[in-house]
Amino acid sequence: MNLQGSETSPTVRLARRAWLGAACAALALSAAPAFAQSGPIRIGVPTAMQLQVGRDTQDAIKMAIDDLNAKGGVLGRKLEMVVADETENPETGISAIKKLTADEKVDVLIGGYTSGVTLAQLPHISAAKTIYLNVGSASPATNAKVKTDYDNYKYIFRVGPLNAALQARQMTGFISTFVKGELGISKIAIVGENAKWVQDLVPLLKKGATEAGADVRTVEFFDAQTSDFSPLFSKVKDSGAQYMVVVLSHASSDIFAKQWHDSRFPMAYGGIDVKSMDGDFCERIGGKAVGELAANFAVRAPLTPKTVPFFDEFKKRTNRSPVYTAFGANDAVYIYAEAVTRAKTTNPDAVIKELEKTSYVGIPGTIEFDENHDVKPGSATYKGPALLFAQWRDGCKREVIVPKTMRTADFVYPSWIKP
Amino acid sequence: MLEILIVGAVSSAIYAMLAVGFTLIFGVARVLNLAHGSFYALGAYGAYVLTSQLKLPLLPAALLSVALVALVGVVIERVFIRPMRKSQLAVLMITLAVALVVEQALFLTFGSEYRNVPAFIDSKFTIGGVNVAGARLLALGVGIVVIGALWLFIQRTRYGSAILAISQDPQAAQYMGIPSDRVFSVVMGISAALAATAGILAGPFLTVQPTMWLLPIVKAFAIVVVGGLGSIPGSILAALMLGYAETIVGYTISTSWTEIVSVLATLLMLMLRPAGIFGRRAAF
Numbered sequence: 217m218n219l220q221g222s223e224t225s226p227t228v229r230l231a232r233r234a235w236l237g238a239a240c241a242a243l244a245l246s247a248a249p250a251f252a253q254s255g256p257i258r259i260g261v262p263t264a265m266q267l268q269v270g271r272d273t274q275d276a277i278k279m280a281i282d283d284l285n286a287k288g289g290v291l292g293r294k295l296e297m298v299v300a301d302e303t304e305n306p307e308t309g310i311s312a313i314k315k316l317t318a319d320e321k322v323d324v325l326i327g328g329y330t331s332g333v334t335l336a337q338l339p340h341i342s343a344a345k346t347i348y349l350n351v352g353s354a355s356p357a358t359n360a361k362v363k364t365d366y367d368n369y370k371y372i373f374r375v376g377p378l379n380a381a382l383q384a385r386q387m388t389g390f391i392s393t394f395v396k397g398e399l400g401i402s403k404i405a406i407v408g409e410n411a412k413w414v415q416d417l418v419p420l421l422k423k424g425a426t427e428a429g430a431d432v433r434t435v436e437f438f439d440a441q442t443s444d445f446s447p448l449f450s451k452v453k454d455s456g457a458q459y460m461v462v463v464l465s466h467a468s469s470d471i472f473a474k475q476w477h478d479s480r481f482p483m484a485y486g487g488i489d490v491k492s493m494d495g496d497f498c499e500r501i502g503g504k505a506v507g508e509l510a511a512n513f514a515v516r517a518p519l520t521p522k523t524v525p526f527f528d529e530f531k532k533r534t535n536r537s538p539v540y541t542a543f544g545a546n547d548a549v550y551i552y553a554e555a556v557t558r559a560k561t562t563n564p565d566a567v568i569k570e571l572e573k574t575s576y577v578g579i580p581g582t583i584e585f586d587e588n589h590d591v592k593p594g595s596a597t598y599k600g601p602a603l604l605f606a607q608w609r610d611g612c613k614r615e616v617i618v619p620k621t622m623r624t625a626d627f628v629y630p631s632w633i634k635p
Numbered sequence: 636m637l638e639i640l641i642v643g644a645v646s647s648a649i650y651a652m653l654a655v656g657f658t659l660i661f662g663v664a665r666v667l668n669l670a671h672g673s674f675y676a677l678g679a680y681g682a683y684v685l686t687s688q689l690k691l692p693l694l695p696a697a698l699l700s701v702a703l704v705a706l707v708g709v710v711i712e713r714v715f716i717r718p719m720r721k722s723q724l725a726v727l728m729i730t731l732a733v734a735l736v737v738e739q740a741l742f743l744t745f746g747s748e749y750r751n752v753p754a755f756i757d758s759k760f761t762i763g764g765v766n767v768a769g770a771r772l773l774a775l776g777v778g779i780v781v782i783g784a785l786w787l788f789i790q791r792t793r794y795g796s797a798i799l800a801i802s803q804d805p806q807a808a809q810y811m812g813i814p815s816d817r818v819f820s821v822v823m824g825i826s827a828a829l830a831a832t833a834g835i836l837a838g839p840f841l842t843v844q845p846t847m848w849l850l851p852i853v854k855a856f857a858i859v860v861v862g863g864l865g866s867i868p869g870s871i872l873a874a875l876m877l878g879y880a881e882t883i884v885g886y887t888i889s890t891s892w893t894e895i896v897s898v899l900a901t902l903l904m905l906m907l908r909p910a911g912i913f914g915r916r917a918a919f
Contacts, residue, residue, distance in 0.1 A: 266747045410891055438890040441850065443841050446642045447885030447893075470749045470842045478768030478840055480759045491749075502751050502839075632759075 256294040257562060259549065260322030260346075262312040262337070264329045265301040268494060269352060269541040273327055274299055275534050276542035280549035290553045291560065298322055304329070306336035313337045317344035323562045324349065326548045329541065331355035331412045342368045347564050347571070349552060350374040351544030354413045356381045359588040370568050373589040375551060376544030376580065377513050378601055380417040382593045383488060386603040387417075387461070387511070388424030390486075394605070394618045395459050396430055398627070399635070405457035406435045407448065407464075407485075414463045417488075421463070433457040440468055445475045452483065460485035464492075470501050477504035480632040486510065486605060495537020498612035506610060507630030509617060511603040513540040514580040517616065517624070520599070526579045547578035638765045639879075639886050645771045647878025648778030652833040653851050654858035654870040655782055656826035662802045662865030664819045666716055667723060669730040671830055671855055672848030673737040677704045678831025679838040679847065680741060682752045693753055701831045708827025709820050716823075717816065734848055741845035752838030774836040781832060782871065785825070789867075798822060802865065857897035861904045863914025872912060876900075 261277060263270040274297070281295045289295060298320045300312035309330075316322045317340075325341065328334045329352035338358065341348045348371055350358060356379040361369040378386070395401050406422060408414040414437075422432050434455035436448055452460055460483050464472060469491035476485065486509030491497055493512050498505040516527040516537075526546060530538045555570035556562055576583045580601035584592045594600035605618035607627060615625035629635050657671045681700030685691045691699070711733055719725035756769030789795035797818050800808040809815050833851070841847075858877055862869030877900060881893045904911060 266742060268748060436889070439892075439894055441894050442890050443850070444642065444646060444882075444885065444893075445890070446638070447882065448890045450638055450886060470751075471840070474840050474842075475768070478754070478757075478759065478770060479766045481766075496748075500749060500751050502753055 254293070256296040257290055257324075257556070258320065258322040259295060259297050259552075260316030260320060260325045261297055261299045261327045262302040262309065262316060262325060263299070263327040263352070263541070264303055265299065266303070267329070268536075268539055269329050270301075272534075272536070272539050272542035273329075273351060273545040276530065276538065276546035277326060277549055279529065279533060280546045284549065284553055290556050291562075295549070295553070302327070302329070302333055302337070304333060306333050309333035309337050310340055313340045313344070317341075317346050322346065324552050324567075326351060326545055326552070328352040331358060334358050335412075338369070338372065341371055345371065345564055347371050347552070347567060348373065349544075349548040351376055351548055352541045354378070354380045354383065355416055356590070357416070359590045362588045362590075370589070371564065373571060373585060374591050375548040375578075375583060376591055376601060377540050378593050378603070379590055380413045381420055383511070383603060384417045384420035384424060386593065387421050387487060388428055390511075390603070390605055390618055391425045391430050391461060392428035393620075394627075395461070395486075396428065399459065401459045402429065403431045403433050403456055403458045405433055405452040405455055405460050405483075407452065407460055407462045408435070408437050409464050409468055410437050410439055411465055414465070417463055421461070425461070438468070442468055443471060445472055446479070449475070449479065449481050453481075457483065459483060462487040462489055464488065465490035469497070473505045473508060474501050476508075477506075477630075482633055484509070484629055484633055486607075488603075490540075492608075493539050495539075498608045503612055505608040506612070507608065507628070507633075509605050509607045509627070511605050513601060513603070514543050515604055515606055515614060515616060517604075517622065519580060519622075520577050520582070522577065522579050543579040547576065547583055550578075551576050551583060637763045639882050641762060641765055641767055642771075643879040643882035645775045645878075646882055647875045648775045649833050649837050650854055650858055650878050651782055651871050651874035652778050652829050652836075653855040654862070654874050655785065655867055656829035657855040658859045658862070658865055658867060658870045660822055660826045661859065662867070663798055663822045664720065664801075665723065666712075666720065666726050666819075666823075667730070667864075668716075668823075668826070669727060669852060670711060670733040670737065671826070672850075672852030673734045674704050674708060674827040674830035675834040675851045676741065676843075676845070676848040677707060677737065678834030679752055679843045680745065680750070681831065682835045682838060683750045683843055686753055687751075693755060697835050700835060701828050704831035705824040705828040708823045712820055712823035717819070734852070738845050738848060745845065747845060750843040752835060752843055754839035768840060770836070770839045777832065777836055781829065785829070786867070794818075794821065854897055857901040859911070860901045861911055863911030866911065866913035869911055869913030
């Protein structure tokens with residue numbers, strides 16, 4: 217008896233313990249999603265907080281959250297925002313992702329600015345299995361793995377801006393139809409800043425421009441710290457080019473425009489100039505940008521029914537004109553909210569399936585994602601986001617010049633250039 | 636060729652204004668002031684605030700800004716540097732801390748946006764077929780005048796003699812009854828004023844933002860290492876060398892390579908001749 221008892225009882229106890237353990241684990245597992253699915257939906261915002269792109273990201277997300285919460289939230293849950301500063305440094309960017317996913321346990325990430333930072337963050341976003349809606353960085357590399365390694369990188373989406381390859385294609389269109397077609401100039405110089413997305417874009421641009429029949433006389437890169445553009449201008453002038461196509465971001469835009477104006481450089485310039493998208497760019501450099509033609513992802517014009525109301529509401533709330541991250545950030549909140557509503561859960565796998573079906577009329581155009589989860593560009597038949605080339609005019613006002621269908625005024629050369 | 640000559644001269648003038656002040660305070664007080672770039676930034680921000688927010692005309696705004704920054708320099712010397720002057724390491728740390736505090740204060744007050752200092756001259760000049768912005772020529776002219784005036788002040792005035800005496804032998808100077816603390820204050824004020832002038836003159840063709848102090852301090856540092864810490868003629872010569880070297884690299888190789896010139900020059904000089912061109916002894 218005793219023998220039997222002493223033989224069976226530990227086994228039974230062990231089995232019971234194992235069963236209890238399993239039951240507890242199962243309970244815990246079933247309780248975890250139940251817990252995660254209640255309370256507010258948390259939106260993590262990794263962005264460069266001290267820059268205008270970062271502040272506009274936050275303000276635009278806040279606008280969308282306030283609007284959705286006023287309408288009762290999503291699936292009956294309120295939305296809330298948690299911000300982490302990713303600066304322009306990859307290390308800090310990774311810490312921001314870890315803080316938001318591990319500590320703050322956010323449901324979705326909306327943000328991004330510098331491509332180098334976003335690329336460094338990708339493995340960490342994927343490891344955290346958290347949906348990431350990029351609204352700032354433009355390198356095609358950020359979405360390259362979605363198709364090739366779907367299981368790990370399906371979390372990555374880009375709501376805006378158009379990636380550098382698409383921007384290059386639209387820039388090529390600008391060179392062939394406007395610079396060559398309308399201004400009648402075929403000798404061009406391409407000037408770009410040494411940054412990841414520019415290095416991605418310039419070779420594509422050069423190839424496209426050459427194929428479109430332009431004569432690319434020189435391609436010049438310069439360091440982001442450059443404080444004197446005289447040598448660069450001199451080389452461009454000596455190359456025999458007659459129009460300068462630029463790809464600028466970060467700090468150099470202000471100095472570039474000032475020195476171009478100050479030396480009355482005998483060549484008009486236009487292209488992608490990220491800082492020139494700022495509403496106050498021209499004014500803050502004392503009107504020296506007048507004559508520059510710069511690409512924008514949206515301007516205050518009726519691109520969609522949402523564009524003008526968004527610009528006005530943003531201005532009312534912040535007393536600033538929004539920059540491009542604001543469009544993507546605001547649209548991203550609604551796109552995510554709609555996907556969650558359709559999926560009836562915040563479970564990432566279910567939401568990703570719904571995000572892939574997105575067709576959302578946003579601020580710069582209709583937002584849809586391709587197989588790389590990258591935003592599809594607009595074309596003659598599809599009203600997706602497209603580059604709008606606007607010229608700074610006297611009084612620091614902007615007029616849309618390209619595309620022709622959106623034109624608000626004709627191009628005018630800077631006062632010191634006689635075509 | 637002529638273009639390189641003119642552009643190089645403008646860079647050199649700005650660099651010289653930065654480096655002379657930096658080397659002056661080292662030569663006299665043995666203070667390696669890492670907050671020197673902050674005076675450059677404060678000068679530019681001062682001119683920005685006075686012109687765009689208080690709507691003062693540019694010239695009074697610029698002069699007032701220079702005076703205020705000189706005062707800030709004197710206060711920093713009196714409050715932060717003087718109590719620790721015996722330890723060069725402590726001075727390095729405290730001046731770096733001051734520089735970072737100034738940067739953060741500018742961030743908090745003005746944000747990260749780029750600001751603009753209006754130019755005294757907005758027209759373009761053509762010299763021998765080369766187009767040069769008026770603001771640059773002005774920077775060159777003012778740079779020459781200011782450094783010339785400083786040279787005369789040191790060589791020809793009683794106060795200048797006191798400064799020279801202290802830089803040659805501080806102890807002997809003190810025995811001769813020269814009030815060294817007061818001289819240090821004045822030199823710090825002059826040094827800050829020079830940097831602020833450079834900031835105001837470069838503001839119109841560069842940009843004004845909170846991290847703008849960093850590059851000038853790197854350049855000033857490179858120049859005084861090359862020229863010899865504490866030597867004013869050395870600084871002027873090194874400023875010319877660096878200004879032209881950068882310009883020539885920019886014109887002949889690529890603008891992407893200009894920024895490495897100063898760092899490379901510092902490195903080479905420290906390896907080959909740690910005392911610099913005119914330095915009497917190695918500073919480190």
